[in-house]
Amino acid sequence: MGCAHAQTNAGLRATLLNKGAILLGCGKSYACIVFRTKSSPQTRGMTMNKTISILLLTLIATSALAATGEETYNTTCANCHAKGLAGAPQTGDKKAWGKLIKEGQVELTADGYGGVRAMPAKGGRAELTVAEFAGAVVFMANKAGANWQEADDTMLKKINARIEKRAQAKK
Ligand code: HEC
The missing domain is CATH 1.10.760.10 (Cytochrome c-like domain)
Known part of the structure; x- marks a missing residue:
């Protein structure tokens, strides 16, 4: 899997892939963290879940940045x-x-x-x-x-x- 990102204002790059995987990278790090969420239609349809995942991932990425x-x-x-x-x-x-x-x-x-x-x-x-x-x-x-x-x-x-x-x- 490649590491294509869409840059967000926060300086963090998050891409929601069509298969339900969330790719997250940080501006200052080459590290590319890949998370897979359940790809069932129900899960993908729940915007709230996505929001929470992205918030969580942002936290994880921020701590990765510090290293x-x-x-x-x-x-x-x-x-x-x-x-x-x-x-x-x-x-x-x-x-x-x-x-x-x-x-x-x-x-x-x-x-x-x-x-x-x-x-x-x-x-x-x-x-x-x-x-x-x-x-x-x-x-x-x-x-x-x-x-x-x-x-x-x-x-x-x-x-x-x-x-x-x-x-x-x-x-
Ligand atoms: C090949 C050895 C070597 C490596 C690798 C190296 N340094 Fe140095 N560094 C030195 C030496 C020797 C000095 C002292 C230079 C002097 O003052 O004569 C120094 C001095 C410094 C200084 C002080 C500069 C100043 O203005 O006096 C900083 C800051 C510094 N290094 C940062 C780093 C950082 C950050 C890295 C890694 C990304 C790094 N160094 C990797 C050898 C190295």
């Missing part, structure tokens, strides 16, 4: 940051991260994404989006005592603007 930063961290950043390889600020090292956290979420995320000395751009994974990278930065900053929130659209715009500015300056 994204940690997932990106585990698959990509932990390679260096878990042990402090090559001078990387070690995860949970409050002293090393304290200075970085003070730079601010927009600055730190944008600079890290573009690469800093031995820190490869995008953590060395070319396909990593800014949102995914930002999530991993939040995860590491919070491990060192920050209380950062997942970057919202407004913040992502600022991060992107700074990434663009840095890229221009390097040329």
Whole structure:
């Protein structure tokens, strides 16, 4: 089964397939959750049931979203940051991260994404989006005592603007 979605205002994508399966994906995650509801005509006819399912699925998808930063961290950043390889600020090292956290979420995320000395751009994974990278930065900053929130659209715009500015300056 493919993963075709119709985007809703909530930023969540839900598609009601004709066989009664509900496909749900999240903007920031590649994860695609597939749920099957009973395909009997009675079930499909009950709008209320569908509404409840979608509400429930939205909750599930929201909690799946929260894991994204940690997932990106585990698959990509932990390679260096878990042990402090090559001078990387070690995860949970409050002293090393304290200075970085003070730079601010927009600055730190944008600079890290573009690469800093031995820190490869995008953590060395070319396909990593800014949102995914930002999530991993939040995860590491919070491990060192920050209380950062997942970057919202407004913040992502600022991060992107700074990434663009840095890229221009390097040329
Ligand atoms: C190949 C090793 C490596 C990987 C993989 C890696 N980092 Fe780093 N990272 C470093 C090193 C080394 C530094 C320290 C750079 C310096 O200051 O010289 C660093 C620094 C940083 C900084 C601080 C940047 C600054 O402004 O000083 C951030 C933020 C960061 N990394 C985030 C991440 C995230 C998020 C990931 C995963 C998506 C990641 N890193 C993956 C090696 C790595």
